[in-house]
Amino acid sequence: MPFTYNRTIRFSDTDAAGVVYFANTLSICHEAYEESLKVSGINLKDFFTNPAVGFPIVHANVDFFRPLFSGDQVIVNLTPQKIGAERFEINYEIFLTDVLVAKAVTRHVCIDPGSRNKQELPAEIVEWLESFRKEMEGMERRKAREVI
Amino acid sequence: MPFTYNRTIRFSDTDAAGVVYFANTLSICHEAYEESLKVSGINLKDFFTNPAVGFPIVHANVDFFRPLFSGDQVIVNLTPQKIGAERFEINYEIFLTDVLVAKAVTRHVCIDPGSRNKQELPAEIVEWLESFRKEMEGMERRKAREVI
Amino acid sequence: MPFTYNRTIRFSDTDAAGVVYFANTLSICHEAYEESLKVSGINLKDFFTNPAVGFPIVHANVDFFRPLFSGDQVIVNLTPQKIGAERFEINYEIFLTDVLVAKAVTRHVCIDPGSRNKQELPAEIVEWLESFRKEMEGMERRKAREVI
Amino acid sequence: MPFTYNRTIRFSDTDAAGVVYFANTLSICHEAYEESLKVSGINLKDFFTNPAVGFPIVHANVDFFRPLFSGDQVIVNLTPQKIGAERFEINYEIFLTDVLVAKAVTRHVCIDPGSRNKQELPAEIVEWLESFRKEMEGMERRKAREVI
Numbered sequence: 001m002p003f004t005y006n007r008t009i010r011f012s013d014t015d016a017a018g019v020v021y022f023a024n025t026l027s028i029c030h031e032a033y034e035e036s037l038k039v040s041g042i043n044l045k046d047f048f049t050n051p052a053v054g055f056p057i058v059h060a061n062v063d064f065f066r067p068l069f070s071g072d073q074v075i076v077n078l079t080p081q082k083i084g085a086e087r088f089e090i091n092y093e094i095f096l097t098d099v100l101v102a103k104a105v106t107r108h109v110c111i112d113p114g115s116r117n118k119q120e121l122p123a124e125i126v127e128w129l130e131s132f133r134k135e136m137e138g139m140e141r142r143k144a145r146e147v148i
Numbered sequence: 149m150p151f152t153y154n155r156t157i158r159f160s161d162t163d164a165a166g167v168v169y170f171a172n173t174l175s176i177c178h179e180a181y182e183e184s185l186k187v188s189g190i191n192l193k194d195f196f197t198n199p200a201v202g203f204p205i206v207h208a209n210v211d212f213f214r215p216l217f218s219g220d221q222v223i224v225n226l227t228p229q230k231i232g233a234e235r236f237e238i239n240y241e242i243f244l245t246d247v248l249v250a251k252a253v254t255r256h257v258c259i260d261p262g263s264r265n266k267q268e269l270p271a272e273i274v275e276w277l278e279s280f281r282k283e284m285e286g287m288e289r290r291k292a293r294e295v296i
Numbered sequence: 297m298p299f300t301y302n303r304t305i306r307f308s309d310t311d312a313a314g315v316v317y318f319a320n321t322l323s324i325c326h327e328a329y330e331e332s333l334k335v336s337g338i339n340l341k342d343f344f345t346n347p348a349v350g351f352p353i354v355h356a357n358v359d360f361f362r363p364l365f366s367g368d369q370v371i372v373n374l375t376p377q378k379i380g381a382e383r384f385e386i387n388y389e390i391f392l393t394d395v396l397v398a399k400a401v402t403r404h405v406c407i408d409p410g411s412r413n414k415q416e417l418p419a420e421i422v423e424w425l426e427s428f429r430k431e432m433e434g435m436e437r438r439k440a441r442e443v444i
Numbered sequence: 445m446p447f448t449y450n451r452t453i454r455f456s457d458t459d460a461a462g463v464v465y466f467a468n469t470l471s472i473c474h475e476a477y478e479e480s481l482k483v484s485g486i487n488l489k490d491f492f493t494n495p496a497v498g499f500p501i502v503h504a505n506v507d508f509f510r511p512l513f514s515g516d517q518v519i520v521n522l523t524p525q526k527i528g529a530e531r532f533e534i535n536y537e538i539f540l541t542d543v544l545v546a547k548a549v550t551r552h553v554c555i556d557p558g559s560r561n562k563q564e565l566p567a568e569i570v571e572w573l574e575s576f577r578k579e580m581e582g583m584e585r586r587k588a589r590e591v592i
Contacts, residue, residue, distance in 0.1 A: 011182060011196050012175045012467070014460035016344050016514055017409070018197045021456055022353040022402070023326070026319040027160045034159060034218070044219025048159050048312050049166045057318040061357035067412070070182070070460055071192025106318070113313070116363070160317055164310035164366055164492050165557070170501040170550070171308070171470040178467070196460050205466040209505035215560070218312055254466070261461070264511070307478060307492050308471045314493045323456045330455060330514070340515025344455050345462045366478070367488025 001135050002077035002093075003039070005032035009072040019067035026060055029092040029104045032076040040128045053122055054113040055088075062104040072096055079136075082129045086110045086118045149283050150225035150241075151187070153180035157220040167215035174208055177240040177252045180224040188276045201270055202261040203236075210252040220244055227284075230277045234258045234266045297431050298373035298389070299335070301328035305368040315363035322356055325388040325400045328372040336424045349418055350409040351384075358400040368392055375432075378425045382406045382414045445579050446521035446537070447483070449476035453516040463511035470504055473536040473548045476520040484572045497566055498557040499532075506548040516540055523580075526573045530554045530562045 007028055015021040020028075038044050068074065073096070080090045087109050094102040110119045121129075155176055163169040168176075186192050216222065221244070228238045235257050242250040258267045269277070303324055311317040316324075334340050364370065369392070376386045383405050390398040406415045417425070451472055459465040464472075482488050512518065517540070524534045531553050538546040554563045565573070 008183070008186075008192075010175075010179050011459055012178060012465055014196070015455055016458035016460070016462045017350055017352065018460045018462075019352070021323075022356060023319045023322040023456070026322070027158075027317075030160060030319070031158050035156070038156075038219065044156075045217045048162070048218035054313055056313065056315070056363065057360060059357070059359050060318055061355070063355050064353060067352065069193045070196035071186065159311055160319070162312035163307055164312070164314045165498055165500065166312045166314075167500070169308055169471075170504060171467045171474070174467040174470070175465075202461055204461065204463070204511065205508060207505070207507050208466060209503070211503050212501060215500065304479070304482075304488075306471075306475050308474060310492070323454075326456060327454050331452070334452075334515065340452075341513045344458070344514035365489045366492035367482065 001139065002079040003032065003036040003132075005035045005076040005078065007031065007074050007076060009068050009070055009074065011070050013068075014070055019069055022062070022064065025062055025064065025068075025094070025102050026104060026106070028074070028094070029062075029076060029078070029090075029106065032078045032092060033080075033090055033106070036078055036080070037128060040124075040131065042124055042128065051113060053119055054111050055108040055125070056111060057106050058109050059107040060105065062102060064102050066096065066099060066101040068094075068096065068101060074101065080129055080132055082121070082126070082133070083107070085120050088121065088125070088129055149287065150227040151180065151184040151280075153183045153224040153226065155179065155222050155224060157216050157218055157222065159218050161216075162218055167217055170210070170212065173210055173212065173216075173242070173250050174252060174254070176222070176242070177210075177224060177226075177238075177254065180226045180240060181228075181238055181254070184226055184228070185276065188272075188279065190272055190276065199261060201267055202259050203256040203273070204259060205254045206257050207255040208253065210250060212250050214244065214247060214249040216242075216244065216249055222249065228277055228280055230269070230274070230281070231255070233268050236269065236273070236277055297435065298375040299328065299332040299428075301331045301372040301374065303327065303370050303372060305364050305366055305370065307366050309364075310366055313363075315365055318358070318360065321358055321360065321364075321390070321398050322400060322402070324370070324390070325358075325372060325374075325386075325402065328374045328388060329376075329386055329402070332374055332376070333424065336420075336427065338420055338424070347409060349415055350407050351404040351421070352407060353402045354405050355403040356401065358398060360398050362392065362395060362397040364390075364392065364397060370397065376425055376428055378417070378422070378429070379403070381416050384417065384421070384425055445583070446523040447476070447480040447576075449479045449520040449522065451475065451518050451520060453512050453514055453518065455514050457512075458514055461511075463513055466506070466508065469506055469508065469512075469538070469546050470548060470550070472518070472538070473506075473520060473522075473534075473550065476522045476536060477524075477534055477550070480522055480524070481572065484568075484575065486568055486572070495557060497563055498555050499552040499569070500555060501550045502553050503551040504549065506546060508546050510540065510543060510545040512538075512540065512545060518545065524573055524576055526565070526570070526577070527551070529564050532565065532569070532573055
């Protein structure tokens with residue numbers, strides 16, 4: 001099951017077209033990522049301020065299906081996945097009362113912030129990723145059983 | 149009693165100094181204002197998207213006492229006050245676990261968004277302002293009684 | 297030849313990791329788009345404020361190769377392309393002293409801002425797109441001649 | 445004479461009211477500050493990324509006289525002033541074709557970024573401040589002479 005993040009669209013998210021400025025949609029996704037880390041027990045201040053390891057985004061993409069307005073209450077569903085010893089990817093789906101309004105992906109690589117050399121994902125991130133993987137597998141097994 | 153807004157400091161709020169970028173503190177205050185309007189029953193989408201009346205900010209000021217970091221859980225206390233037929237002012241105090249980290253003020257004037265001419269505050273805003281005034285008066289009366 | 301936009305990285309572009317916040321890279325690309333429209337003679341105020349036609353972004357993607365820091369002087373090379381009667385796409389390449397630091401794409405669809413129905417691209421945008429196409433063709437013809 | 449910074453209002457500066465989002469006006473002022481430092485010979489990357497001394501803003505205020513729209517070409521006039529061994533203040537005036545549209549102030553204190561203890565302003569900042577002070581005095585002297 002994905003992690004679920006509730007977010008109210010703020011006036012500062014919008015632009016002169018009256019809707020959320022496109023790039024801010026990715027910021028809202030990043031907030032969901034931060035919240036998911038926090039809920040898994042990670043200290044966000046340590047994680048984002050002078051950390052021993054960093055997770056810069058090397059790729060992002062986003063598709064927009066509907067505009068979002070000030071005051072809209074959206075739900076961001078987030079599913080991360082390990083894609084290598086030093087990499088993970090996060091899928092986001094943004095819903096407004098059951099309608100999919102946007103989809104996004106961010107791809108992260110683990111580095112030493114000083115040298116910017118790649119590093120293996122640390123234990124706390126692997127655990128965070130594992131918690132999603134196990135749930136996914138459990139869901140698939142349940143689905144398979146239902147089919148049988 | 150002020151309106152209370154809970155907010156987690158996000159990575160996108162910060163700058164290369166590792167703390168919240170100064171101007172973003174005012175955005176966080178504005179979010180508290182939006183939330184207070186919403187709780188009072190105002191439809192934020194109508195209020196902020198092509199509205200019949202607008203409330204542009206004509207003055208803002210902010211004092212910073214402590215830095216804020218990614219992941220910090222702050223509370224914004226908001227108290228609005230009518231300061232004329234066409235104007236109101238909002239006071240904000242941002243707390244991090246009981247420590248005052250910043251104070252801010254925004255002053256708003258009511259206009260016709262087309263002509264940008266000043267207008268009297270509409271009923272829904274006057275009610276919102278009144279709800280705070282009455283509570284304040286109630287508090288002062290209770291305090292006065294306690295003194296007696 | 298692409299349109300070239302010069303930009304200094306600002307403190308407000310950065311985050312607590314000390315580098316440009318990923319989503320702000322797309323904002324910098326959008327600035328290049330705005331500047332290109334302006335140089336082609338389009339009035340930006342009319343284009344972005346209560347316009348008769350809008351060009352919302354339906355897809356964006358970005359790849360990051362190097363971090364950018366406060367004060368960095370980057371060049372954004374922009375090449376738009378018509379991809380349908382109602383659509384165009386823009387490719388961006390961000391360079392820091394000849395090193396490619398990021399690549400991005402935005403895909404835009406032409407709509408009536410009121411109904412949000414799709415519309416054919418208006419003349420001024422077609423002209424803007426054509427000016428790039430002609431230059432491209434000219435370049436390819438010159439290259440072909442050189443080969444001969 | 446103040447330092448002059450030219451800036452085009454960008455779509456990302458605006459909000460759903462069609463004009464510059466109030467807090468972004470302060471970001472535009474901060475850009476002018478960055479540009480002024482750069483022109484005086486200060487390396488912005490060193491200044492803003494892991495610096496030996498920091499200059500957090502302890503107070504900011506801003507007055508808005510006219511709205512600003514996408515595409516508007518504004519001029520920011522900046523005048524800094526030393527206000528103590530560890531402090532300086534910057535005054536900003538934003539003009540749109542000779543009309544004053546906003547005024548702002550930021551007050552900065554010099555600190556050690558590690559301990560966040562106050563420190564004396566370093567030589568390069570004192571020089572930057574002095575260059576404005578001398579020009580000011582020169583202007584006043586010239587004015588005084590004209591009166592005589």
